[in-house]
Amino acid sequence: MSDIRLEKVKKNFGATEVIKGIYLAIDPGEFVVLVGPSGCGKSTLLNLIAGLETITEGDIYIGGKRVNDTPPRDRDIAMVFQSYALYPTKTVRNNITFGMVSRNIPKADQDAAVEEISTLLQIERLLSRKPGQLSGGQRQRVAMGRALVRKPDVFLFDEPLSNLDAKLRIEMRTEIKKLHQRLGKTIVYVTHDQIEAMTLASRIAVMDNGHIRQFADPAAIYEDPVDLFVAGFMGSPPMNMIPGKIGAQDGQCVVSTGSPDEDPLDFPLPPALYERVSAMEGRDVILGLRPEAIFAAGTELPGANRFTFERPVSVVEPTGPDTMILFHHAGLDVVARVRPEDARPEGTLFSFEADMEKTKLFDAKTTLRI
Amino acid sequence: MSRKNLSGIVQQTGAQHVVMRTLLFLTLGVFCLYYLIPLIVMIATSLKSLEEIRAGSLLSLPQEVTFDAWNKAWSSACVGVRCDGLQPFFWNSVAMVVPAVTISTILGALNGYALTKWRFPGADIIFALILFGAFIPFQVILLPMARTLGVMGLAGTIPGLILVHVIYGLAFTTLFFRNFFIGVSSGIIQAAQIDGAGFFGIFFRIVLPMSLPAIVVTVIWQFTQIWNDFLFGIAFTVGDSNPVTVALNNVVNTSTGVKEYNVDMAAAIIAALPTLAVYVIAGAYFVRGLSAGAVKG
Numbered sequence: 001m002s003d004i005r006l007e008k009v010k011k012n013f014g015a016t017e018v019i020k021g022i023y024l025a026i027d028p029g030e031f032v033v034l035v036g037p038s039g040c041g042k043s044t045l046l047n048l049i050a051g052l053e054t055i056t057e058g059d060i061y062i063g064g065k066r067v068n069d070t071p072p073r074d075r076d077i078a079m080v081f082q083s084y085a086l087y088p089t090k091t092v093r094n095n096i097t098f099g100m101v102s103r104n105i106p107k108a109d110q111d112a113a114v115e116e117i118s119t120l121l122q123i124e125r126l127l128s129r130k131p132g133q134l135s136g137g138q139r140q141r142v143a144m145g146r147a148l149v150r151k152p153d154v155f156l157f158d159e160p161l162s163n164l165d166a167k168l169r170i171e172m173r174t175e176i177k178k179l180h181q182r183l184g185k186t187i188v189y190v191t192h193d194q195i196e197a198m199t200l201a202s203r204i205a206v207m208d209n210g211h212i213r214q215f216a217d218p219a220a221i222y223e224d225p226v227d228l229f230v231a232g233f234m235g236s237p238p239m240n241m242i243p244g245k246i247g248a249q250d251g252q253c254v255v256s257t258g259s260p261d262e263d264p265l266d267f268p269l270p271p272a273l274y275e276r277v278s279a280m281e282g283r284d285v286i287l288g289l290r291p292e293a294i295f296a297a298g299t300e301l302p303g304a305n306r307f308t309f310e311r312p313v314s315v316v317e318p319t320g321p322d323t324m325i326l327f328h329h330a331g332l333d334v335v336a337r338v339r340p341e342d343a344r345p346e347g348t349l350f351s352f353e354a355d356m357e358k359t360k361l362f363d364a365k366t367t368l369r370i
Numbered sequence: 371m372s373r374k375n376l377s378g379i380v381q382q383t384g385a386q387h388v389v390m391r392t393l394l395f396l397t398l399g400v401f402c403l404y405y406l407i408p409l410i411v412m413i414a415t416s417l418k419s420l421e422e423i424r425a426g427s428l429l430s431l432p433q434e435v436t437f438d439a440w441n442k443a444w445s446s447a448c449v450g451v452r453c454d455g456l457q458p459f460f461w462n463s464v465a466m467v468v469p470a471v472t473i474s475t476i477l478g479a480l481n482g483y484a485l486t487k488w489r490f491p492g493a494d495i496i497f498a499l500i501l502f503g504a505f506i507p508f509q510v511i512l513l514p515m516a517r518t519l520g521v522m523g524l525a526g527t528i529p530g531l532i533l534v535h536v537i538y539g540l541a542f543t544t545l546f547f548r549n550f551f552i553g554v555s556s557g558i559i560q561a562a563q564i565d566g567a568g569f570f571g572i573f574f575r576i577v578l579p580m581s582l583p584a585i586v587v588t589v590i591w592q593f594t595q596i597w598n599d600f601l602f603g604i605a606f607t608v609g610d611s612n613p614v615t616v617a618l619n620n621v622v623n624t625s626t627g628v629k630e631y632n633v634d635m636a637a638a639i640i641a642a643l644p645t646l647a648v649y650v651i652a653g654a655y656f657v658r659g660l661s662a663g664a665v666k667g
Contacts, residue, residue, distance in 0.1 A: 052560050073566035085557030089579035098575075099565035146561070 001028040002063030002076070002153035002186055004049060009058035011044055018044050020210035021058070026203075031180050031187045035197040036207035037233070042190045043158055045207070049188060050156050051075050063153060073102075075154075078147035082159040084139045086131040086146075093127040096146050117145045137168045144179075157189040161196065173199060194234045198222065206230045228367040231288050231360060237324060240294070240334045242267075242287045243364060246280050253277055255287045255361070258330040263311075265329065270305040270356045276370055277361065285370065288360035291324065294336035297351035305356040313350045316343055325350065416440060416635035423631050439632035443640055447633055449620045450609065456637055458610070459617035463597060464644075466528050466613055470535040471592045477536070478543020478588060483577055485544070486551040487559045488569065497548060503541035508601050511538075519606060526608040534606055535596045542595075543588050550584035551577070586652050593648045614641045 004026040011019040018041045026032050034042040047053040049060060051072035060067050067075050086095050093114055094101075100110045118124045121141045131139055140160065147155060157176075161169045177200055180187055191197055197204050198218045205215045206229070214226045225231035231239050244257035249266055253274050258264040267287055269277065277283075297308050311327035311334075318324075323343040326333045327350065336352055344350055361370040381387075411428060416439050418432040426433075445455040452458075484490075485497050515534055516525065524530030554577070562572045578585075603613040612620075618641045622634045 047560075050560075050564065052563065072560075072564045077564065079561065079564050081557040081561060083555050083557045085555060085561040087558060087562070087576050087580075089576075098562070098567070102562075102566035102571060146565075150565075 001184065003028045003061075004154065004186065004188065005059075005061040006045075006049075007059045007061075009045070009048060009060060010056045011041075011048060011053060012056045018210055019048065019056075022210075022212055024205060024212060024215065026186060026188065028186055029184045031177075031189065031200060031202045033189045033191060033197040033201035033204050034207055035191055035194055035204055035233070038192060040207040041210045042192075042207050046079075046156055046158055046188060046190045049154075050077055050079050076152050077154045077156055078150045078152040079156040079158065080143050080147050080160045082162055084131070084143040084163070086139060086142060088131050091128050091130055092123065092134070092142050092145075095131065095142055096149050099146065099150055113149050117149045120148070121145050136164050137172065140164060140168075140172055144176075148179075148183075153186065155185055155187045157187065159191055160189075162191070162193070169196075176200065195236065198234065204234075206233060208233075224369075225360065226369055228286060228288075228362045231362070231369075235290055237291050237335045239360070240289045240291065240332070241362075242289070242330050242332060242334065244285055244287050244330070246277050246283045246285055248281060255285060257287060263329075265309055267307055267354065267359070268305070268356060269359065269361070272357075273359065273361060273370075280370075284364035286362040286364050286367075288362060289334075289354055290358065291335040291337040293355045293358040294334070294352050295355075296336075296338045296342035297353040299339060299342055300353070300355075303355065303357065307354045307356050308351060309354070310349055310351050313344055313346050313348050316346060318343070327352070412635045412639060416443075416632050416639060418632055420628070420630060420632060439630070440636040440640070442630075443621070443633045443637035447621050447630075447637060448624065449612075449617045452610075456614055456617055456621065456640055459612050459614045460640065462528060462607075462611060462617075463614040466531050466535070467593060467596045467644075470532045470539070470596050471589055473532070474536045474539035474543050474592055475585060475588045477540060478545075479547045479578060479581060479585070480573065481540070481544040482547025482549075482551045482584075483573055485548050487554075487556065487572075487577070497544070500541055500544050503538070504545065508538075512601075512605050516606065526606070526611060528607070528611050531602060531606050531611075531613070534602050535599070538602075539592050539595065542591060546588045546591070547581065547584050550581055554580060582655070586655050590648055590652050594645050597645050617641075 004024070006022050006024040009019055009022045009024075010017065020041075022045065024032075034045060036042050044053060048055050049062075051067065051070060055068055062075055062077070087098060090098065096114050096117060097110045100113065114127070118127060121144060123138065123141050123145060126134060126138055126142065131142065134142065140163075143160070160176075161172050164172060173196060176189075180200075189196075189200060198221075201218055203215060203217050204221045206213045206221060208229050214221060214230045216224070221230060222234055225234065228241065232241065242255075242257045244255040244267070247254050247256045247266070249268075253269045254266040255269065256264055256266045277285075311329060313325050314328050314333065315326040316323060317326070318340060321340075322337045323340045325336045325338055325343060327336065328334070362368065363370055407429075414431050415423060415428075417435045417437070418426070419434065419436050419438065422433060443456055444460075445457050446453055447455045449456070449459065481500065485493050519525045519530045519533070522530070522533075524533060558576060558580075559572060562576050567575065598615065599613070600615045600619070603616045604619075607613065607616070618637050621637050
């Protein structure tokens, strides 16, 4: 088992800096997910770890060994590609054994390895087929088999599920997680799907524009985002971000939102936030409330620091287990998550309750968490 | 689209439709005939005896089929002073076209692979320069090429002609393969790299088997070009090393004796047969290759 260490890693393509000095320490056996919007550099970072791109500046260590100048074949890694990248003219068996053939591993060992992996992934029946005759899910399995058969120290996954349909994606997601539990190998996994990141990772690195914004476990990323970007990227539907001003009201700290001519709301801040913002009166802030922190009044067990207000329902979006109710406030559509039975039709005046304990506050200028 | 797919489409019916269809197929038939007449005339004439040619009209079918003209064209017609027919020159052409097509195709595949999958600084400029070779008129290089062959000691030989065709073919073969490989997912190359294969390992074991459609297109193109070439053949070979195209010219353009149209026609068909054969054989592979190589991402 190997750890991976990135120190001040930079990558330029011509004049464009794609990776802008990244430090990352991945523990042995960890499942790290690199997540971010398209073009944030996450796939490039993975390719740098794989050795498929040359590093411009900085150092990469795998298992304590500096691998900057080590070609991919000698890095003891295996990679699963988004496009599966199966060899189209080879059978499934030969796809899986190609790496061993290239490394001159004895035929008997090859057969044993194919046997073991194909049983593990349930692809025994497919071994003599060509990739063109397989379904998307089967190809995905074969691609994983090709990676697993090498028994490397580090697995790299480049958006492996994004070509699958929704149902299969969830199945394969669970299988990958089980696989990691069973093998315990270090995995670096790239995705743009924040749910995949949340469900799989032991730690998530949220990337944006060549930087890592936050590197923490899923709960911390979700509940304790460092800035607006991380808060907005993780979670679906995304966090409501209501611009407002810090003020005082009846000896309480509040965030005043909405312009005076359209029903402003003063969200009272919980004590935990008081102290941090008491000196900031008048400061422009963004109030972050996840949809599940706003619900129908009185439908949850009572708690401290609840804030109740009324707004007309503008849109109702049932998802099955929950119903999203959108209302208009401060020039935004604010999303609340309610139980389906509490939903009311568009236009009705609805009584919302916000759990202010779960409020996140961000500086409007720096976008950093307060 | 296959015929099976087409048959499901709802078609128009009615008198007007029938008239239009008839008109369409009539027109197509006329065009078909127009293009086939030269071939029909050639085959018919080659199967007639000289007397019959003199007596009958150009378009009439042979009264009495005889293969004498074919025999003569193949083995006893006089090419210049030598009267062995086209046969030796035909084998000259084969000896030239096989290595020339093979070498230029393999080199083109290697070029296309390197230019697309092992990107290096200046790859696009190098490709542009190679491509420029496709636009150089043949006549321009005749003299420098003759001099080069002379210096290399290959003047007037078949290996010399092979070299010329390989060099001239590279621009096209590189273009074909480069355009094919640019559509091949780079992930496959990367996967093979991680699997531990090197530049040539990936080329021969992964990339080349995938490129059957490109190989077939290139082989058809190169074979047709090289087999049918006359200019390089006449400029860079002499007498016994002439390719069949030059020999054909010498058979047809003799100024002595009676004009044997039947022998001329048979000789022309013999000289053209290999290209036809390549179209028929490789064309089938071409279509098959196109559909077999398709793997969706």
